[in-house]
Amino acid sequence: MKPANLPRGLALLQSPTLNKGTAFTEEERDALGLRGLLPPQVQSQADQLDRVLGNLREQTNNLARYVSLIALQDRNETLFYRLLVDHIEEMMPLIYTPTVGLACQRFGHIFRRARGLYISENDRGGIANVLRNWPTKDVRVIVVTDGERILGLGDLGANGMGIPIGKLSLYTACAGIDPTVCLPITIDAGTNNKSLFSDPLYLGLHKQRTTGAEYDALIDEFMAAAQEVFPKALIQFEDFANHNAFRFLQKYKDTACTFNDDIQGTASVALSGLYSSMRITGGKIADQRLLFFGAGEAGTGIGELVVSALVDEGLSEPEARRCCWFIDSKGLVVKSRTDLVHHKLPFAHDHKPMSDLLEIMETLRPTALIGASGQPGTFSQPILEAVAKINERPIVFALSNPTSQAECTAEQAYTWTDGRAVFASGSPFDPVTLDGQRFVPGQGNNAYIFPGVGLGVLACASRIVPNEMFLVAARELAKKVSQSDLDQGRVYPSLSRIREVSLSIAIEVVKFAVERGLNTVEVPEDIDAFVRSQMFEPNYKSYV
Numbered sequence: 001m002k003p004a005n006l007p008r009g010l011a012l013l014q015s016p017t018l019n020k021g022t023a024f025t026e027e028e029r030d031a032l033g034l035r036g037l038l039p040p041q042v043q044s045q046a047d048q049l050d051r052v053l054g055n056l057r058e059q060t061n062n063l064a065r066y067v068s069l070i071a072l073q074d075r076n077e078t079l080f081y082r083l084l085v086d087h088i089e090e091m092m093p094l095i096y097t098p099t100v101g102l103a104c105q106r107f108g109h110i111f112r113r114a115r116g117l118y119i120s121e122n123d124r125g126g127i128a129n130v131l132r133n134w135p136t137k138d139v140r141v142i143v144v145t146d147g148e149r150i151l152g153l154g155d156l157g158a159n160g161m162g163i164p165i166g167k168l169s170l171y172t173a174c175a176g177i178d179p180t181v182c183l184p185i186t187i188d189a190g191t192n193n194k195s196l197f198s199d200p201l202y203l204g205l206h207k208q209r210t211t212g213a214e215y216d217a218l219i220d221e222f223m224a225a226a227q228e229v230f231p232k233a234l235i236q237f238e239d240f241a242n243h244n245a246f247r248f249l250q251k252y253k254d255t256a257c258t259f260n261d262d263i264q265g266t267a268s269v270a271l272s273g274l275y276s277s278m279r280i281t282g283g284k285i286a287d288q289r290l291l292f293f294g295a296g297e298a299g300t301g302i303g304e305l306v307v308s309a310l311v312d313e314g315l316s317e318p319e320a321r322r323c324c325w326f327i328d329s330k331g332l333v334v335k336s337r338t339d340l341v342h343h344k345l346p347f348a349h350d351h352k353p354m355s356d357l358l359e360i361m362e363t364l365r366p367t368a369l370i371g372a373s374g375q376p377g378t379f380s381q382p383i384l385e386a387v388a389k390i391n392e393r394p395i396v397f398a399l400s401n402p403t404s405q406a407e408c409t410a411e412q413a414y415t416w417t418d419g420r421a422v423f424a425s426g427s428p429f430d431p432v433t434l435d436g437q438r439f440v441p442g443q444g445n446n447a448y449i450f451p452g453v454g455l456g457v458l459a460c461a462s463r464i465v466p467n468e469m470f471l472v473a474a475r476e477l478a479k480k481v482s483q484s485d486l487d488q489g490r491v492y493p494s495l496s497r498i499r500e501v502s503l504s505i506a507i508e509v510v511k512f513a514v515e516r517g518l519n520t521v522e523v524p525e526d527i528d529a530f531v532r533s534q535m536f537e538p539n540y541k542s543y544v
Ligand code: NAI
Pocket: 149, 150, 151, 152, 153, 241, 242, 261, 262, 266, 269, 293, 294, 295, 296, 297, 298, 299, 327, 328, 329, 330, 331, 371, 372, 373, 374, 375, 399, 400, 401, 402, 405, 425, 426, 427, 444, 445, 446
């Protein structure tokens, strides 16, 4: 079937969404003015895949692989997504954490072409017009960052663009969201990372971050403009600093179709990991004492969703909150502290102030240690030995990204707990063999959650994204963990099953939206077929 307005000749070869490169057939070459513009041999997509995979594996480092992958995405999106879908375990660490962290740090140096929209404060008053410059009119998913807290790497300013690009690639690869409806956006409000200004290749505004009312007005204008220009779009906030992330979530969650992945996506994947951990350790989440190391977006986001889950299971809110204890950079989060910001207050318990992690562990005797601090190596040998002394099967989640920021490595977690830890991490770690036993660490990657939630929200055109959708997603993800996964020590299913997982989550999200009357399109009885039919498959279509 020939798409409408199909370009011809070189213009077709230069259109990444339509290009098939050497896979154009003889008939297509004749009909579309391609004769001579391609080498004579017609190849299959499988042949092309062999070539790109071979070239990719020959590269000497992951940043070079990242650059090659983006070049492929710029050339032939269908082939790029075929590669991602068929080799997701190998590709995810290249297009997302940890390599994307390095790519952001070096963004100005590896820049080829803009793959998304840049909105700077110079655009104030005309943001809607900037959005209209994007060639696709029916944008359905926006991932937006202001670059202030990129992974655990801090303020990278406009270099943060790698994050929305990577997240949207995952939407397509993991849940089959059509890439042509995805829009990565970076809002450049300056940067407080002055070292970027001494880099002549830095591509963002060379100025301090705008703050206060002026910054809020910029985000307000962006949100209003995005809703006006792309009224059907889901807007995902990504890697904003926590002093803004919580506020914006509160501000927009009831009036816009939006969520914050660092708070809600992380919470969902971590809660799901806890549900699965219970199948290994025995017991219920209600009986746990969870000690969070890091009380920011990720940590308190997880805490809030754990509380929602427990209240849903019958506990009172105060009882549920007693299961969650937090440590921030100043020590244990307790009532007597006067420096606590609002998102920590609900978790401030009556307890004496303490700051030494080992002493806190010995006093609170946690069943689980959850790292979301961005502080590498903080789950040291004495800490892990202590948690292993308290518990037969201690739960240890080192969620900080990228790999360099993880609170401990998988090997350390297993070694220092005599192989008894139920371990998960934010960035991937290789399997570990200890005394002949092989452990496969689970990756608590938000990619298990946000693509499926997004697919469900888009399929039924939900008006908003209530927090309960993340509870629904956490429970569905946990159901996908098999006994054989658990036997290997992993609390998440294999990434190779990610599309099936995303589909299941999307179906549950649609059911939830329908129950709550949030859907704005009619949902047929066969929700499975309804959602499945909306998933993009990276296969070539015939143009003649
Ligand atoms: P954040 O900046 O909101 O919070 C960091 C928290 O760590 C703050 O409460 C801070 O006080 C605390 N902290 C810093 N230094 C500390 C120290 N020495 N001792 C104790 N606490 C300390 O950052 P956010 O968004 O919560 O992210 C934290 C980390 O979690 C990052 O590395 C991020 O990449 C990672 N993350 C992982 C995800 C995943 O694995 N699925 C998803 C989202 C975030």
